[in-house]
Amino acid sequence: MNSPRTSLYRDKHNAKLMGVCSGIADYTGIDAFWLRLAMVVLTVTLGWPLIAYFIAGALLQKKPPHLYRDNQEQQYWQRVRQSPKRTAREIRARFRDVDRRLADVESYYVSNNPRLTAEIERLR
Template sequence: MNRRTTLYRDKHKAKLMGVAAGIADYTGVDALWVRLGMVALTIFALGPIGLLAYFVMGFVLQKKPPHLYRDSQEEQYWQRIRQSPKRTAREIRARFRDIDRRLADVETHYVSSNKRLTAEIEQLR
């Protein structure tokens, strides 16, 4: 399994044990909303089971490695992959198609019979 697609505890952004911050990092949702959701579930639905689950996750989950991502752009990329791998693959294919189209345009420009360009190249020789 890829290290970037694993759920970790995030001790750097933690308030208690880092479980909510880790879930927020994993899903791409703001940590405040994850914390509020966990509190609401514990109070209104799960009761003490929610607290027990939180502490079990706090002990079971590994700490997030300090240099897991190079920058915030890479972090957002991996969050999108975890949220929707198919959508991310479509976005990457679309980017490659766009790059391929632009490269073909540049290639056509330089390979076509451009008299000015030909004259400049001949002048350089």
């Protein structure tokens, strides 16, 4: 998974402070509000998550401006990051469905269809 779309970035476009929570939200697909809320609760109770937040803010790269073409592509890459095997199964299932539909179309046109044959002869 060396694609730039599978890396964790700081999302400065949707950031409130440094963009770490919005970057994690983009990476996981979880709403940024819930991540920020969890961060506040953990910081109040434990204290160390605030230090981890600033370290992550310093170490993570900024998200490239045009990483995804649209929202659908962003959701696809979030699914890939969450479960690559499940995403591969979904893609294989889509290809099987397309293959089945193409086979149906092929069998329809190749089979002995007198009406279709008559229409083709009429066009000649």
